Amino acid sequence: MNLMIAILFYLATLFFVVGLFHRIRVYASTPAPLKIPTTPAPTTTGGVVLRMTREVVFFESLFKANLWTWAMGWMFHAGMALVLMRHLRYFTEPVWGWVVLIQPFGIYAGIAMLIGLCGLWTRRLFVERIRYISTPSDHLMLLLLIGIVSSGLLMQFFVHTDVIAVKNYFQGLLNFNIQPLPVDITLALHLLSVVMLLVIFPISKLLHAPGVFFSPTRNQTDNPRENRHLSTWAAKLESEK
Amino acid sequence: MADITAPAYRIIPIIPALIPDAMAGKGPYVANDKINEAIGFPGQLVEDWHDRAIAKMGELLSKYRSLKVFMDACVHCGACSDKCHYFIGTQDPKNMPVARQDLMRSVYRRYFTLPGKWFPKLVGARDLTREVLDEWHNYFYQCSECRRCSVFCPYGIDTAEVTMAAREILDSVGYGQKYSNEIIGKVHKIGNNLGLPGPALIDTLEGLEEDVKEATGIDVRFPIDVKGAEVLLITPSADFFAEPHIDSLIGYAKVFHATGTSWTLSSMSSEAGNFGMFIGNYDQLRKIAMRIRQAALELGVKRIVVGECGHAWRVAYSFWNTLTGVGDGADANDKFAQMLQKQLDHRYKQPMHICEFTWDMIEDERLSFDKSLNDKHIITFHDSCNVARGSRMGNLPGGQFEIPRNIIKAVANNFVEMSPNTTHERTFCCGGGGGLLTDDLLELRVKGALPRMEVLQQAVDEHGVNFMATICAICKAQFTKIMPIYGFDRRMVGGVHQLVSNAIILGDKK
Amino acid sequence: MANIDVGGKNYETDEEGYLVNLTDWNADIANYIAKTESIEMSDQHWEVINFLREYFEEYQIAPAVRVLTKAIGKKLGAEKGNSEYLYGLFPYGPGKQACKIAGLPKPTGCV
Incomplete structure (x- = not known):
């Protein structure tokens, strides 16, 4: 069991990292031949950084689109950010000061995540339009995330697991020295679901996370008259004639 | 066609319920061999269309980052699902932006992603069958590429980019649209979308000189092919031909006259519109734009000004510098662009919108108006989609909203706004953009105009609006056609420069 | 592509009923097309149709609406x-509509 989960974690992490980097490399190396920012758009790089920040941190466009989806989506993502940071305590020794500080908030964040996810799933199940566009994988991914969050919260509040041992285990993983993992069905469910998520990430819609940074409608500066924007393949057309 | 009626206004703008397949089989005419071959596409659907289409998709995915990211990034959140005017008007779920994209995304997943290859059902992937191809032709020609969905998408996914790619794939297998492809052929052959030959154009312009002389007593010229003129005006050919477009053309001429600007049209390059963008074909887009470069070089002009045309302004503002070098800032050893940029006068923006030109002149106090001549109008302004979300005017973001409004306020006393959820970046397409302004899509056009007509009606009821100004040839033609079906007078629509033309004081500059 | 039968002869039209070969046109065809458009041809209609054809003969395009109204x-x-x-x-x-009856190609573009 210890070894199996360890191997799965190693493989999943490898797949996640390699897959994600591959995707990012593809995005970065694919040319954007035309200027297509959705205007009004910032005219300077600084402005673009601001726009992207508003987009990534506050989900500005989604806020304009639909308040409910925004509220649920933002609660989930912001919660997840805190929860992920909270989990750093399993990977650092000694635990960084700010990670210690956010520990209590991380718990609330977990609850916010769960509420957000359930809200999103309710919308997906009961709003006709959203149900229409949903594929089985859309539902299953929400279910997987709900599974991860619930099992985590369960261990936090009801069936405490031996977190010291869990930390030892992950410290061991980092040093390629497999330690015993507490025998605990909730923990196993939690960890295996995370493995699953890592594998799915680089080959699914979860690519929206890196994708948003490469979206030309958001990350381009609006200065086509002032600067000539020319991609390599488009430039070749000029030398041909 | 007479049996097409307007859909009922929604009492409150609720999101409509779905009516699956409401618009199935209501797509456009297919382009025939003659039309397709004239612009270098296969005449008819080729035998190996499946393989060629998938190969083309692969090619586009490697050439356009937008397409690649947009195919991957959608999470089906539904933010865009109620934003498209065609969905609101037709209630066909496949006219929801996300569902329209999914027509292609499902194929992308099947052929280009692991989960789609292994578990197609699970991730909504499907084979590219003849039915799917027909569905593409039907629904990707029910998108006007207006980009309203992209405003609301948390990842900035722009359905227009997907639609363009789909049309490009369809054209590459010989399955294009009659309207767009026929027009592109005419531009290459004759120089404009209408197929208006030089002599007819010259005759029309002479007629206009007579008309303006008769109406004002002043010799306002409509020069054409004048070498060494300062300004080359590139305007949609509808401005030479259709009502109310032609009234704006008269407005431009009066502005040039009153400011003493030497200007010219070009008979070789007598079209601002560029349907190459609508079909997503870079070569066509570039080839059509090259006519403007050629005219500018041959006539030796210092400035290029673009008339009232929505998608043309997007192409001119956002793409011309890339495609043809009409712009500024080319690298010193970029010979292709430098050749033209050295000729242009960079004290002015290149290219410049006619509204920027007129507004600059108003600010410089080089134009004067009798605003009372527009007093019979209570005016509102319809932001054209391509101008609003694909371009800019002036120095600041959002100038494309302010400058036309500033002009209207400078030439008329009565101006009111329509509901803010339907103006500026949130404006609705008129319903005829993106290559859909054709009679075979009239039902779609009427239904797609619903959200705009609703708020116009509101403005009429609350403020007595009797004139809707706009700066796009497609908007003007579309509204003139469909507004009577909604019970409005077709003459309620006109250009911003039509209002300028009404009020401008000629000859008697202060 | 479609066809119409007028006076025992067959003529080719496009999907929308515009004549494909402009030289095919004659008064019978004009009357036939007008009927499909629910128009009863009068002398006033013919004045317009005849002007359109004359103009087309000279310029290879239908006149702008403004040119037509002036004429x-x-x-x-x-x-x-x-x-x-x-x-x-x-x-x-x-x-x-008048172009269709006059056997002229349909004006295309943003009109």
Whole structure:
């Protein structure tokens, strides 16, 4: 069991990292031949950084689109950010000061995540339009995330697991020295679901996370008259004639 | 066609319920061999269309980052699902932006992603069958590429980019649209979308000189092919031909006259519109734009000004510098662009919108108006989609909203706004953009105009609006056609420069 | 592509009923097409159709609406030289509907 989960974690992490980097490399190396920012758009790089920040941190466009989806989506993502940071305590020794500080908030964040996810799933199940566009994988991914969050919260509040041992285990993983993992069905469910998520990430819609940074409608500066924007393949057309 | 009626206004703008397949089989005419071959596409659907289409998709995915990211990034959140005017008007779920994209995304997943290859059902992937191809032709020609969905998408996914790619794939297998492809052929052959030959154009312009002389007593010229003129005006050919477009053309001429600007049209390059963008074909887009470069070089002009045309302004503002070098800032050893940029006068923006030109002149106090001549109008302004979300005017973001409004306020006393959820970046397409302004899509056009007509009606009821100004040839033609079906007078629509033309004081500059 | 039968002869039209070969046109075909458009051809209609054909002969395109109204006004009196008069004759729009009856190609573009 210890070894199996360890191997799965190693493989999943490898797949996640390699897959994600591959995707990012593809995005970065694919040319954007035309200027297509959705205007009004910032005219300077600084402005673009601001726009992207508003987009990534506050989900500005989604806020304009639909308040409910925004509220649920933002609660989930912001919660997840805190929860992920909270989990750093399993990977650092000694635990960084700010990670210690956010520990209590991380718990609330977990609850916010769960509420957000359930809200999103309710919308997906009961709003006709959203149900229409949903594929089985859309539902299953929400279910997987709900599974991860619930099992985590369960261990936090009801069936405490031996977190010291869990930390030892992950410290061991980092040093390629497999330690015993507490025998605990909730923990196993939690960890295996995370493995699953890592594998799915680089080959699914979860690519929206890196994708948003490469979206030309958001990350381009609006200065086509002032600067000539020319991609390599488009430039070749000029030398041909 | 007479049996097409307007859909009922929604009492409150609720999101409509779905009516699956409401618009199935209501797509456009297919382009025939003659039309397709004239612009270098296969005449008819080729035998190996499946393989060629998938190969083309692969090619586009490697050439356009937008397409690649947009195919991957959608999470089906539904933010865009109620934003498209065609969905609101037709209630066909496949006219929801996300569902329209999914027509292609499902194929992308099947052929280009692991989960789609292994578990197609699970991730909504499907084979590219003849039915799917027909569905593409039907629904990707029910998108006007207006980009309203992209405003609301948390990842900035722009359905227009997907639609363009789909049309490009369809054209590459010989399955294009009659309207767009026929027009592109005419531009290459004759120089404009209408197929208006030089002599007819010259005759029309002479007629206009007579008309303006008769109406004002002043010799306002409509020069054409004048070498060494300062300004080359590139305007949609509808401005030479259709009502109310032609009234704006008269407005431009009066502005040039009153400011003493030497200007010219070009008979070789007598079209601002560029349907190459609508079909997503870079070569066509570039080839059509090259006519403007050629005219500018041959006539030796210092400035290029673009008339009232929505998608043309997007192409001119956002793409011309890339495609043809009409712009500024080319690298010193970029010979292709430098050749033209050295000729242009960079004290002015290149290219410049006619509204920027007129507004600059108003600010410089080089134009004067009798605003009372527009007093019979209570005016509102319809932001054209391509101008609003694909371009800019002036120095600041959002100038494309302010400058036309500033002009209207400078030439008329009565101006009111329509509901803010339907103006500026949130404006609705008129319903005829993106290559859909054709009679075979009239039902779609009427239904797609619903959200705009609703708020116009509101403005009429609350403020007595009797004139809707706009700066796009497609908007003007579309509204003139469909507004009577909604019970409005077709003459309620006109250009911003039509209002300028009404009020401008000629000859008697202060 | 489609066909119409007029006076025992077969003529090719496009999907929308515009004649494909402009030389095919004759008065019978005009009357036939007008009927499919629910238009009863009168002398006033013929004035417009004839002008369109003359203009096309010279310029290879239908005249702009403004050119047409001006010409009609000169010929038939100023009170008829406006687009209302033309819309009265050809309710679907003088540009397209009259062109169709006159056997001319449909004006394309943003019109």
